[in-house]
Amino acid sequence: MQLVYNDQPVMSTYLAIAYYYFTPILDLQEDLEAHRNFLNSRDIRGRIYLSQEGVNGQVSGEYRDALGYIDWLRKKYEKIVCKVQPCQEHAFYKLTIKIRKQLVAFDHPVDLSKRGNAVSPSTWKKMLEEKDKETVVIDVRNNYESKVGHFKGAILPPCASFREFPSWTSELEKQIPKEAKVMIYCTGGIRCEYYSTYLQEKGYTNVYQLEGGIIQYGFEEGGEHFQGKLFVFDDRLVVPLQEGDVEAISSCHHCGLPSDVYYNCANMDCNELFTCCHACSQVKVGCCSSSCMAASRLRPFDSSPRPKPFRKQAKKI
Ligand SMILES: [Zn+2]
Ligand SMILES: [Zn+2]
Structure with missing residues (x-):
């Protein structure tokens, strides 16, 4: 069937x-x-x-x-x-x-009557192709997400969590005028619902948000204008937007060669999320540094080419 x-x-x-x-x-x-x-x-x-x-x-x-x-x-x-x-x-x-109290950890409520202009993936693609110098594209995801894949030319805020976006926005306000065309995107669209509301409250009048996020864009338009892969918060960690080989845009934390494979440092007291090539992962047994290799609380190393994220209660079903 x-x-x-x-x-x-x-x-x-x-x-x-x-x-x-x-x-x-x-x-x-x-x-x-x-x-x-x-x-x-x-x-x-x-x-x-x-x-x-x-x-x-x-x-x-x-x-x-x-x-x-x-x-x-x-x-x-x-x-x-x-x-x-x-x-x-x-x-x-x-x-x-x-x-939960909030669907997304962000200290500003969503007022849908104040959300930005939602645009379909095909319109988004066209807007990217026709954008002028005054238009900015902002990646509304955490820095470790945008590191492995993002729309070409997008601003990648150095935020480790969504809660850091309001304070980063005060930097944005110094550089980007309120009437500029601002295009924002995230993984599935929900963070843009919050952030477009926030931007409009701050006085931005020309905000566009990608409906359905990168996931829907990949489903409808494939990987054009997107470089690297999509970070997802599940066992897959990174996924390509289209079939076939997609070049890694991030590099190995140890040797600098291209890699988009994420590891949680095997030192449980460090747990740093970092990208690492297969060869270095074997040598460093899943650790982010030599000092972590010598740490006392090391979890077993998963030597597979694409390890799954670490789980506290990892046990077989
Ligand atoms: Zn390496
Ligand atoms: Zn470490």
Whole structure:
């Protein structure tokens, strides 16, 4: 059977799904139970967060169960948009459904009436091709995400977390006038919902946000204008936007050769996230420095070419 999603053939046995939807959820416990009851007997793993402002999820599932979940979400949250990527196995280790204060850790609420102009991936692509010198493109992700892949020519803020964006914005305000055309993007679009609101509150009048983020852009437009790969917060860590070899734009922390493979330093008291080539990873046994190699609390080294992220309670299912 040929699986088709949004008129495109899907060749994999698993799907990774990312979604968010802003809607007032009055009874959070009831929504949580509804997700739990539906997913209980299905092969879906990942993270689902519910808050009074809406729902946000990143999950993976065997494709029939994944498509069933998308159908269920669409019935429950009428206008929800699910972004889908094919994958060869589960991208998550387990399923977590949680009630949270905010969908995204950012100390400014989203007022959808004040959000930027949402543009489709095809319009975004056209805007990139036609952009003039006064237009800026801002990567609204953490620095370790943009390091392995980003739109060509984008400003890459040196922020280690989303919470650092407001203070970085005061630097931006010194350099970029309020009437400039500002194009912003993130992984799946949710951070842009917050940040476009924030930019407009700061007085920017010409803000455009990529609808569905890089994931949807890759699905609809492939990898054009994007260099490197997409960082994702699951076991895959980095994924190409299109089939075939994609050159690494980041380099090995030890030797400087191109590499986009991420490691958490094997010294548990360091845990630094760094890119490292396969050869250096073997020599340094997964450590970021010689002093970490000599540390007392070292976790076992995963010598595979693309190790999965470290998990505290790593155990076989
Ligand atoms: Zn190296
Ligand atoms: Zn280290």
